[in-house]
Amino acid sequence: MAGHQHGIMGEAAYLSLPLWEHKCWEAQEESIPHYCFFPDLHLMYQRQPEKEEELSPYTVMPNGMVIPHGPCDEKYTLCIFSHCHSRDVTAYVITYYMTKIVELLMKESYEEAAKFAGTFAHFLQDSCCPGHVANNYLLAKLMPPPPGKYWHIHRVIDAWPCELKDIQRVKPRLLGTSIDEAVFNLGIEYDKAVGSALEKICPSIQAVYDEDNGKMQRIVNEWCGTGTHIVASAWHTAFSLANNRFEECERNMLERIHLSDVIPVDEMADEYFYELNGKHIKDLDAPKPPYLYGSDPPRSKGSKDPYGFQALNNSACDGKGNTIPLSLRVLEGDRLVEKVFVQGLAAAGTSKVVFQVNGDIHKELRVLAGLHSRMGPEGAAVFEVYLDEGDYTVPLRSAELTPEGPAHEFVIPLQRDCRTIMLLTEGSPDAHVIWADPVLIRRGEARK
Ligand SMILES: [Zn+2]
Numbered sequence: 001m002a003g004h005q006h007g008i009m010g011e012a013a014y015l016s017l018p019l020w021e022h023k024c025w026e027a028q029e030e031s032i033p034h035y036c037f038f039p040d041l042h043l044m045y046q047r048q049p050e051k052e053e054e055l056s057p058y059t060v061m062p063n064g065m066v067i068p069h070g071p072c073d074e075k076y077t078l079c080i081f082s083h084c085h086s087r088d089v090t091a092y093v094i095t096y097y098m099t100k101i102v103e104l105l106m107k108e109s110y111e112e113a114a115k116f117a118g119t120f121a122h123f124l125q126d127s128c129c130p131g132h133v134a135n136n137y138l139l140a141k142l143m144p145p146p147p148g149k150y151w152h153i154h155r156v157i158d159a160w161p162c163e164l165k166d167i168q169r170v171k172p173r174l175l176g177t178s179i180d181e182a183v184f185n186l187g188i189e190y191d192k193a194v195g196s197a198l199e200k201i202c203p204s205i206q207a208v209y210d211e212d213n214g215k216m217q218r219i220v221n222e223w224c225g226t227g228t229h230i231v232a233s234a235w236h237t238a239f240s241l242a243n244n245r246f247e248e249c250e251r252n253m254l255e256r257i258h259l260s261d262v263i264p265v266d267e268m269a270d271e272y273f274y275e276l277n278g279k280h281i282k283d284l285d286a287p288k289p290p291y292l293y294g295s296d297p298p299r300s301k302g303s304k305d306p307y308g309f310q311a312l313n314n315s316a317c318d319g320k321g322n323t324i325p326l327s328l329r330v331l332e333g334d335r336l337v338e339k340v341f342v343q344g345l346a347a348a349g350t351s352k353v354v355f356q357v358n359g360d361i362h363k364e365l366r367v368l369a370g371l372h373s374r375m376g377p378e379g380a381a382v383f384e385v386y387l388d389e390g391d392y393t394v395p396l397r398s399a400e401l402t403p404e405g406p407a408h409e410f411v412i413p414l415q416r417d418c419r420t421i422m423l424l425t426e427g428s429p430d431a432h433v434i435w436a437d438p439v440l441i442r443r444g445e446a447r448k
Helices: 003-015 019-024 038-044 049-059 087-106 110-126 136-142 153-159 179-209 213-243 248-252
Strands: 256-258 266-269 273-276 279-283 326-332 335-341 344-348 351-356 362-371 381-389 408-413 420-427 432-442
Touching: 003 110, 003 213, 019 213, 038 049, 038 110, 049 110, 087 110, 087 179, 087 213, 110 213, 136 153, 136 179, 153 179, 179 213, 326 362, 326 432, 335 432, 344 351, 344 420, 362 381, 362 420, 381 408, 381 432, 420 432
Parallel strands: none
Antiparallel strands: 256 432, 266 351, 273 279, 326 335, 344 432, 351 420, 362 408, 362 432, 381 420
């Protein structure tokens, strides 16, 4: 992203911080927009050793890699040129910079902290920009310009001007009361920011092709707002950690994580074997429709389920193009009642959804499992939860459930070394499986 947007977002993030944090960075206020440009300056000065030397302490990480400009693959090739986004790289960048900024703030080295904070902001801001989050060669094929027209679309998106007054400022969010928790929650926010940038790719390219500057400006202002919020939240969290200063209401917001707001690390419908972190878990008990080739998605042969390859968030579908509310039959006392849920996942009868978790931070997973109560009386499924805690624990399993209910409540303690959970169902092709209100419950004061 060109420096212009970076500087404006940096300034907007600074302005949204609480007053006591402003005081610490009073002397840095003028320079913060410039610090947010450090990774681009490093690119510019890479053949001028004396200038590069000034920037390297901030832009080169302990593993020798330069901070990336947005999401990239495991070799640090940006998603602009590659196809997949490495969560390990993202976690490394977030952990290194958050730890460094907190250490410097604790030492009251405010200028140094601001330089690292600006460099880190650049990475977060680039990750909110549609031009940075997907393969640009593919974009050129998916959305070729109209006949007789051509734009350098990456540069147009990157360099689109924005103004401070047009960026919506929202209150920064506390992301944790320990570095571990801050890194975990910033990872979730990061995935969501990248997802939000992905959603803006087609509308922004179309706005450029339509030469609809007003529409393009609105989209640019939106992603600059996302970039401002995530940066302000990271900086505010660093100040709070360094000073061990947390507002009660902010702390309360950390108590539960709704998994339906979190982007899974893996998900699949209608697979016939399952792996978790590269280890084979099980074959399904259900009869397999005949299919010949391993590379041929078996779902195309036998299944009639209305869901795609991913679970649907916070609604189910009727298979006719409409979303419908999530609903289950649940026991209240000894009465069976139908209940509608705002949060949860809906998926095909045979499905898996995998989430990263951190047992050091969260002590329990709670979720209500069952078949959608309004999609006909047919269908049945067994629900299982697998935890990756080094050795696999025996899966926790429901009985065979039907739309008649009652739903099965899982309350599962997480060991401290738990890092992955898998929600798995085996069911009939016409089943609409629902995981309602999946939440992680916080372990009180998270261990650092
Ligand atoms: Zn950049």
